[in-house]
Amino acid sequence: MCGIFGYSGKRQDGGKIVVEGLKNLEYRGYDSWGVACTTKAGITIRKDIGKISTVSSDDFSETCCLALAHTRWATHGGVTPANAHPHLSRDGTVAVVHNGIIENYAELKETLKTKGYTFVSQTDTEVIPYMIEEEMKSGKSFPDAFRNACLQFHGRYAILALHQASGMLIAARTGSPLIVGVGKDGYYIASDIPAFMEHTRTVQYLDDGEIVETDGKKITFRDIATGEERQKREIQITWTVEQAQKGDFAHFMLKEIMDQKESIARAANQDEEEIMTIAQAIRNAKGTFLVGCGTAHKACMAAEYFFSVVSGHHVNVCSAGEFKLYHHFLVPESLLIVVSQSGETADVLEAMNVAKSKGAKVLAIVNVEGSSVARAADYTLRINAGPERAVASTKAMTGQMSVMLLIAYALKNALHDGKTLLLETGALINDMLNPRYVERIATIAGNIKRHEHLYIIGKSWHYPMALESAIKIQEVSYMHAEGFAGSELKHGPIALIEPGTPCIALLGNDEVTSDMLNNATELKARGALLIGIAPKRHEIFDEWLKTPDAGAAQPIVTIIPIQILAYELAVQRGKDPDMPRNLAKSVTVK
Ligand code: G6P
Numbered sequence: 001m002c003g004i005f006g007y008s009g010k011r012q013d014g015g016k017i018v019v020e021g022l023k024n025l026e027y028r029g030y031d032s033w034g035v036a037c038t039t040k041a042g043i044t045i046r047k048d049i050g051k052i053s054t055v056s057s058d059d060f061s062e063t064c065c066l067a068l069a070h071t072r073w074a075t076h077g078g079v080t081p082a083n084a085h086p087h088l089s090r091d092g093t094v095a096v097v098h099n100g101i102i103e104n105y106a107e108l109k110e111t112l113k114t115k116g117y118t119f120v121s122q123t124d125t126e127v128i129p130y131m132i133e134e135e136m137k138s139g140k141s142f143p144d145a146f147r148n149a150c151l152q153f154h155g156r157y158a159i160l161a162l163h164q165a166s167g168m169l170i171a172a173r174t175g176s177p178l179i180v181g182v183g184k185d186g187y188y189i190a191s192d193i194p195a196f197m198e199h200t201r202t203v204q205y206l207d208d209g210e211i212v213e214t215d216g217k218k219i220t221f222r223d224i225a226t227g228e229e230r231q232k233r234e235i236q237i238t239w240t241v242e243q244a245q246k247g248d249f250a251h252f253m254l255k256e257i258m259d260q261k262e263s264i265a266r267a268a269n270q271d272e273e274e275i276m277t278i279a280q281a282i283r284n285a286k287g288t289f290l291v292g293c294g295t296a297h298k299a300c301m302a303a304e305y306f307f308s309v310v311s312g313h314h315v316n317v318c319s320a321g322e323f324k325l326y327h328h329f330l331v332p333e334s335l336l337i338v339v340s341q342s343g344e345t346a347d348v349l350e351a352m353n354v355a356k357s358k359g360a361k362v363l364a365i366v367n368v369e370g371s372s373v374a375r376a377a378d379y380t381l382r383i384n385a386g387p388e389r390a391v392a393s394t395k396a397m398t399g400q401m402s403v404m405l406l407i408a409y410a411l412k413n414a415l416h417d418g419k420t421l422l423l424e425t426g427a428l429i430n431d432m433l434n435p436r437y438v439e440r441i442a443t444i445a446g447n448i449k450r451h452e453h454l455y456i457i458g459k460s461w462h463y464p465m466a467l468e469s470a471i472k473i474q475e476v477s478y479m480h481a482e483g484f485a486g487s488e489l490k491h492g493p494i495a496l497i498e499p500g501t502p503c504i505a506l507l508g509n510d511e512v513t514s515d516m517l518n519n520a521t522e523l524k525a526r527g528a529l530l531i532g533i534a535p536k537r538h539e540i541f542d543e544w545l546k547t548p549d550a551g552a553a554q555p556i557v558t559i560i561p562i563q564i565l566a567y568e569l570a571v572q573r574g575k576d577p578d579m580p581r582n583l584a585k586s587v588t589v590k
Contacts, residue, residue, distance in 0.1 A: 001028050001029045001073040001099065001584040001585075001586055001587055001588050001589060002028055002029045002070055002071060002072050002073050002085070002097075002098070002099040002191070003022060003025025003026065003027075003028040003029060003070065003071040003099075003190075003191055003192070003195070004025075004068070004069075004070055004097050004098075004099055004158055004160050004171075004178070004189075004190060004191040005018050005021045005022050005025060005068065005069050005070075005160075005188070005189070005190040005191070005195040005196070006018065006067065006068035006069070006097075006160045006162065006169050006171070006188070006189045006190070007021075007065075007066070007067050007068075007169075007186060007187070007188055007189075008065065008066045008162075008167070008168070008169040008186055008187055008214050008215065008216035009065060009183065009185045009186010009187060009216040009217075010065065010185045010186055010216065011065065011185045011186060012063045012064065012065060013061070013064070014037060014038075014064040014065050014066055014067035015035060015037040015057070015060030015061065015062060015064045015067050016057040016058075016060050016061065017067065017188075017199070018035060018060075018067045018068060018069035019035060019052065019055060019057040019060050019069060020057050020198075021069070021188070021190065021194075021195035021196055022035075022052050022069040022070070022071055022195065023052055023053055024192075024194035024195050024197070024244065024389075025071055025190065025191060025192055025194065025195050026051060026052055026053055026071050026579065027252075027389050027390070027391055027578070027579070027584070027585040027586070028071060028073065028099075028191060028192065028584055028585060028586050029071055029072050029073025029074075029584045030051045030052070030053075030071055030072075030073070030579050030584075031049065031050075031072050031073060031074050031079040032047065032048065032049040032050065032071075032072045032074075032079055032080075032081070032083070032084035033047060033048065033050070033051070033052040033055065033069070033070065033071045033072065033084065034046065034047030034048075034069065034070050034072075034084045034085045034086050034097070035047070035060060035067065035068070035069040035070075035086075036067060036068050036069070036086040036088075036095035036097075036162060037060060037062060037064040037066075037067045038064060038065075038066040038067065038162060038164045038167070039062050039063060039064055042092060042093075042164060043088065043092060043093070043095050043162070043164050044062070045086055045088060045095065046059075046060075047081055047084040047085070047086070048081055048084065049079050049080065049081055049084065051579070052069075052071050065167075065186075065216060066162055066164075066167055066168075066169060066216065067162070068086060068095060068097055068160050068161075068162050068169065069086075069097070070084070070085035070086060070097035070098075072084055072085060073584045075101055075124070075589060076101070076105070076122060076123045076124045076125075077121055077122030077123045078122070080121075082120055082121045082122075083121045083122055083123050085097040085098060085123075085125055087121065087123065087125050087126045087128065087129050088129055089129035089130060089132060089133040090117060090129075090130060090133055091133060093133075093163060093164050093165055094129045094132050094133060094136075094142070094161055094162070094163050094164075095129070095161065095162050096125065096128045096129045096132070096159060096160070096161045097125075097159075097160050097161075098124075098125040098128060098157060098158070098159050098160075099157060099158045099176045099191055099588065100155060100156045100157030100158060100174075100175060100176040100588060100589060101124060101155045101156065101157065101589060102124040102125070102127060102128070102153050102154070102155050102157060103154040103155035104152075104153065104154040104155070105124035105127050108127045108131060108152065108153075109126075109127050112127060112130050112131070112134070115134065117130045128149065128153075128159060128161070129161070131149035131152060131153075132145050132146055132149045132161065133145075134149075135148045135149055141166070142163040142165075142166045142168055142170070143168065143170060143211075143213050144227075146161060146170045146172070146211070147172075147211055147222070147224060147227060150172045150174075150211065150224050151224065151225070153174075155174070155175070156174055156175025156176055156346065156588070156589070157172075157173075157174055157175060157176055158171065158172070158173050158174075158175075158176035158177065158178045158191060159171060159172045160178070160189055166215070167215055167216065168213060168214065168215050169187070169189060169213075169214050169215075169216070170211060170212065170213045170214075171189045171206065171211065171212050172210070172211045172212075172224055173206040173207070173208055173209075173210055173211075174208050174209060174224070175208055175346070175349070175588070176191065176344075176588045177191050177192065177206075177344050177371070177372055177586075177588070178190070178191060178206045178212070179191070179192065179193055179203050179204070179205055179206065179370070180203060180204040180205075180206065180212055180219065180232075181193070181195075181196035181197075181199060181200045181201075181202070181203055182200055182202040182203065182204060182219070182234060183196070183199045183200040183202075184200070185199075186214075186216045187214045187216065187219050188200065189212065189214075192368075192586070193237055193239070194244045194387060194389070197237075197239070197241050197244055198241050201236055201237045201239075202234050202235070202236055202237075203234070203235050203236075203237055203370065204219075204221070204232040204233070204234055204235070205232070205235070205370050205375070206221070207375070208372075209223060209224050209225065210222065210223060210224060210230060211223075211224050235370060237369065237370070238369070239386060239387055243386040243387050244386075244387040244389065246389075250571075251390065251567070251571075251576075251577050251578045252389040252390040252578045253390035253392055253394065253476065253563075253567050253570075253577040253578055254567055254577075256388055256389070256390055256394045256395045257394050257395070257433070257560070257563045257564060257567065258433055259385070259386065259395045260394065260395050260398055260426075260429050260433065260560065261426070261429060261430040261433055262426065262430075263383075263384070263385045263386065263395045263398065263399055263426075264398060264399070264402050264422055264423075264425055264426035264429060264556065265422070265423055265426040266383075266384035266385065266386075266399070267383045267384055267385065267398075267399040267400075267402035267403050267406075267422065268402060268406060268418075268419050268422035268423055268426070269384065270381060270403065270406060272415060274379070274381070275381070275406060275407060275410045275415060276410055276415065277379070278363055278379055278381070278407060278410070279407060279410035279411045279415075281335055281361065281363065281379065282313065282315075282335060282407070282411060283411065284333070285333060285334060285335035285361075286331055286333040286334055287316065287329060287330070287331070287333075287334045287335070288313075288314075288315045288316065288334070288335045288336075288337065289315070289316045289317075289318070289323065289326060289330075289334065289335070289336045289337065289355070290303060290304065290315045290316065290317045290318075290337045290339070290404075291317070291318055291319065291320040291323050291336065291337070291338055291339070291348065291351050292319075292320055292338065292339035292340060292345075292348065292400075293319060293320050293321060293340070293345050293347050293348060293587065294393070294471065294587075295341075295392075295393040295396075295397045295468060295471060295472075296339045296340055296341060296345075296348075296393070296396075296397070296400060297317075297319045297320070297339075298397070298464045298465070298467050298468035298471065299339055299397050299400040299401050299404065299464075299468075300317045300337075300339050300400075300404075301317055301463070301464035301467070302401050302404075302461050302464045302465065302555045303315070303317070303339075303400075303401065303404035303405070303408070304317045305460060305461035305464075305555075306401075306404055306405045306408040306461070306552065307404075307407075307408050307411065309408075309461070309552060310405070310408035310409055310411075310412055310418075310552055311408045311409070311411035311412040312412075313408070313411050315337070316329075319347075320338065320345065320347040320348045320350070320351040321347040321350075321590070323336075323347075323350075323351035323354055323355075324350070324351075324354050326354075327354050327357075327358060330354070330355060330358035330360050331358065331359070331360070332358065332359030332360060333360075334355065334358065334360035334361075335360065335361050335362075335363065336351065336352065336355035336360055336361070336362045336363070337362075337363045337364075337365065338351060338352055338362060338363070338364050338365070338373060338377070339364075339365045339366075339400050339404075340364070340365075340366055340367075340371075340373050341366070341367045341368070341383075341385075341388055341393055341396035341397075341400070342366075342367070342368055342371060342585065342586040343364065343366040343367070343368045343371020343372055343373035343374050344368070344371055344372050344373070344586050344588050345373075345586070345587050345588070346587060346588050346589055346590045347587075347590055348373055349372055349373060349376070350590065352364075352373065352376055352377070356376075361378045361379070362376070362377045362378050362379075363377060363378065363379040363380070363381070364376075364377035364379070364380045364381070365380075365381050365383060365400055365403050365404065366380060366381075366382060366383070367382065367383050367384075367385050367388060367396050367399065369382060381403055383396060383399030383400055383402070383403050384399065385399040388585075389578070389585070390577065390578045390585075391475065391476075391578065391579065391580055391583050391584065391585045392472055392475050392476050392563075392566065392577065392580070394472075394563045397468070397559065398429075398556050398559065398560075401555060401556050402422050402425075402553075402556060405418060405421070405422065405552060405553060405556075406418045406419065406422060408552075409421070421550075421551060421552060421553055422553065424550070424553075425550050425553040425556055425557060428548040428550055428557055429556075429557060429560055431548070432547070432548065432557065432560055432561075433560070437545075437561075437564075438564055440545065441545065441561055441564045441565050441568055442564075442568045442572075444531060444543050444545070444565065445565055445568035445569045445572050446568075446572060447529075447543075448502040448529070448531075448569075449477075449479075449569055449572045449573055451479070451500075451501070451502050452479070452480055453479075453480045453481075453482075453496065453501060453502075454473060454479055454480070454481040454482075454502050454503070454504070455481070455482055455483075455484065455493065455496065455497070455501065455502075455503045455504070455523075455528075456469040456470055456473075456481065456482070456483040456484070456503070456504040456505075456506065456562075457483070457484050457485070457486040457489060457503065457504070457505050457506065457516070457519055457520070457523070458483065458485070458486065458505075458506035458516070458558075459485060459486040459487065459512040459515060459516045459519070460508075460510065460512045461508075461554065461555045462506040462507070462508060462512075462516075462554075462555060462558060463483075463485045463486075464555070465483075465506050465555045465558050465559050465562070466483030466484060466485070466504075466506055467483040468483070468559060468562070469481065469483055469504065469506070469559070469562040469566075470482050470483035472559075472562055472563060472566035473562070473565070473566045473569060475566075475580050475583060476566050476567065476569070476570035476575060476577040476580050477566060477569035477570040477573050477575055477577075478573070478575060478580075478581070479569055479573070486505070486512075486515065486516050486519030486520070487515070487519065489519055489522060489523070490522070494522065494523070494526065497523055497526040497527070497528050498526070498527065499526075499527030500527060500528075500529055501526075501527070501528050501529065502528070502529045502531065503520075503523045503528040503529065503530055503531070504530075504531045504532075504533060504562075505517075505519070505520035505523070505530060505531070505532050505533070505534070505541075506533050506534075506558050507520075507532060507533065507534035507535075507536075507538075508534070508535065508547075508549075508554040508558070509534075509535045509536065509549045509554070510554070517538060517540070520532065520538075520540055520541075521540055524540045529542050529543075530542050530543075531543040531544075531545065532544045532545070533545045533547055533558055533561055533562070534546070534547060535547055535548065535549040545561045547560075547561065
């Protein structure tokens with residue numbers, strides 16, 4: 001989950017480049033940061049706890065053509081300056097940053113201790129520079145020493161290291177993303193494209209089990225196991241710098257909520273032949289499984305209803321982290337559909353491995369082109385949401401639901417109806433996202449922000465939206481929020497309701513509306529402060545947030561006011577919605 005960025009080339013402002021680029025990776029983790037710059041005098045390391053966004057790149061103005069940087073999401077060892085990366089070799093000539101976990105670090109550490117190494121941090125990372133140093137002591141060049149050290153590490157990781165004397169920057173990937181930016185003035189190596197997007201949009205992807213080496217003038221890819229060279233294609237990425245920036249918005253989360261005025265139409269813009277091929281693959285499959293994590297998992301739960309209601313098709317939905325338990329049911333004719341914004345989530349990649357080990361095919365629905373999930377899948381559909389930077393997923397989720405709704409229509413041989421519905425839904429969302437609507441939600445947030453608990457109920461496809469509402473509110477505002485199926489209230493949760501407890505009822509205009517109204521009435525009878533999110537006002541609502549009637553796309557419009565409410569609750573409670581505590585956007589560890 002950590003952010004990694006390095007530069008090697010002609011430019012002399014390497015320190016500034018990596019600090020500025022690192023700010024664009026902060027969504028990957030932000031408990032501490034660190035930078036290594038090579039100068040004639042040696043390697044200078046600066047690191048601290050806190051966010052890189054508070055650091056000025058002007059403080060890194062020394063002449064430096066080789067630098068690397070890291071923003072951390074702690075796994076091993078607390079959040080302290082000593083545990084922040086980079087970590088240096090004992091002789092001070094090699095600096096290392098790392099993402100992922102070196103699973104056998106404890107064993108390696110014991111061996112290194114017997115060789116006289118003392119450890120200054122509690123991280124697994126610190127073994128890496130020492131292992132490289134040990135290998136170099138036996139006469140190996142830096143690239144050979146780096147590769148030999150990697151051969152001894154177990155686990156899923158991305159490592160980036162620089163060596164002052166040889167002027168080389170080297171990275172290895174086994175499980176955590178690394179991408180090379182090919183610039184006019186040198187090479188950039190990062191865990192995600194936004195780090196170097198303002199310098200170049202020409203990229204080369206590392207695959208698992210590969211190393212990349214550069215002296216700033218040329219670049220070589222190798223197989224970690226054999227050391228053999230590998231050829232790579234250069235790919236032009238389509239995202240623009242502007243898309244990845246906040247513009248005039250106070251936060252990325254708000255910008256991305258507002259992006260939904262257009263992103264639904266972009267999600268609907270799929271190659272018709274491809275969608276029909278996928279629909280056929282689903283028809284042919286002996287069992288279709290739909291998995292994702294967090295918000296993407298809730299999108300999958302909504303899609304289960306889309307497939308059932310729109311096309312009468314059954315799919316099995318589970319959280320990607322639980323998918324291993326389904327392996328008994330997989331046969332080569334099974335189809336796994338994985339949904340992931342980043343395309344790098346460890347549990348999603350593992351689910352794909354489980355399916356592939358049984359010979360099953362995989363369809364990936366992703367946002368990030370060239371991501372690990374996209375490249376490992378048999379079929380890929382992109383949601384075309386553009387970069388999503390806030391940790392809390394908003395436009396990616398509605399994009400994921402849109403693509404799955406489209407597939408449901410394709411299964412019914414009514415793809416054009418699906419497209420039309422989504423384009424109309426995009427227009428409805430455009431109307432919803434007006435300043436008056438946002439203002440109204442801000443007022444409601446103001447009325448409930450001091451409460452400790454908030455409960456959300458929904459039924460049918462609004463049940464997963466109730467669960468998603470709870471995630472959204474918890475993660476950015478730290479208010480305790482829980483979502484329930486309306487029918488489950490009487491089986492326990494209703495005991496939590498006291499006079500004044502804020503509760504939200506999600507309603508559509510469908511066959512479960514009257515049941516849901518009964519459930520909402522039960523809350524009201526216990527004194528709840530009832531907020532209805534619904535196309536129609538009902539007398540039991542204390543507050544009403546109108547949603548348009550969007551037919552089978554109803555869950556997509558229902559979640560919009562909740563996203564704004566979560567954002568407003570965060571801001572009004574003094575929290576940073578873009579960087580919620582303890583979380584990271586891309587979860588590359590299991
Ligand atoms: C993290 C993010 C969530 C996201 C989940 C799955 O928890 O904070 O917003 O839904 O990971 O991520 P993915 O990239 O696979 O969609």
